[in-house]
Amino acid sequence: MKSTSPARGYALALFSRVAAxxxxxYALTAASVIFLGALIPLPKSQAVLAASLASFxxxxxxxxxxxxxxxxxxLWLSLLLPAAVLAGLGLLLGGAGV
Structure with missing residues (x-):
């Protein structure tokens, strides 16, 4: 069985970081727009615009x-867990499906 060379391991780690x-x-940014759009006390269109600007x-x-x-x-957990929580809270606060 071959083991991966250090260069290949480095390349895979770099690929994982770029993918993350x-x-x-993107997932965290989209979730934050959903959450902030539901949370900001402005008319819906202005709240989404403000949330989109904050997303940068x-x-x-x-x-x-x-x-x-x-x-x-x-790295992966610190990006995906908050994204899931923010998206869930944003959908609950925003009245998803209403």
Whole structure:
């Protein structure tokens, strides 16, 4: 059985970080827009616009965090768990399906 070379392991770790930055950052950003859009006390269209503007800061922070986190598991969990919680709370607060 072959073991992976250090260069290949590094490449896979880098690929995982890039994927976390793009996919996990997008998930967290979309969830934050859902949550903030439901939370901001403005008319719905203005609340969504304000949340969308704030999402640029969220995505930038997620991109930076993807390359600062020491462990890949911590990175993925710190992006996806808050995304799930924020999306759930946003849908509950916003009255999804109403």
């Amino acid at each position: 930055a793009i996919l996990g950052g 800061a969220v995505y930038t922070a997620a991109l930076v965090w993807a390359f600062v986190a020491e462990r890949l598991r911590t």
